Amino acid sequence: MTQKELAELAHVTRQTIIALEAFKYNPSLLLALRISKVFGVSVDDVFEYHE
């Protein structure tokens, strides 16, 4: 899946996907849930929590 496809499915811009991948943006809970739904996995499988 390309960044563009993921962005379209998650209803965000491609720049936000790039920022997420580069750890430059912390998504809202809604966006995290939406992205995990796109991949069909839980939020924990997509995102990691760092102190």
Added chain:
Amino acid sequence: MLNRHEKVAIFNLSIVAIGILLFFLLCQTMEISKAYAGFAVLGFQGISHLIFLRKKNPSEVIEDERDISIQQKSFSGSSFFAFTYFVITSLVIYFSHSDTGVVSIEYLPLFVWVGVALKVLVSSIITLVQYRRGTNCGIC
């Protein structure tokens, strides 16, 4: 590559620069009260949305939560600067003219135009820094 909102910020920065430049150029050829017309180009910042934030297709996402978060921060940051400027300048004008109680109407618009230009300038800079720095958070 710049995103749409960065392009809008750069466009607005250019508009401010052109406005200030035009004002100083017009000051050379005419009196200051007429040279204020140079600041009228600040109004062109309104067309930045028409140029850069138009949807090419209905399903295209123009802005998302990250963009809105950055816009909110740039708005509050620039508002802080603008209001601080207006308060300080008002006090300076008041105390510097307290002996006569008269402020020249010729220079009063300059005070307002500079405030407007400052707001646009600070807003654009904060927007560009936020996108470059990349520490934005959807919930903080």
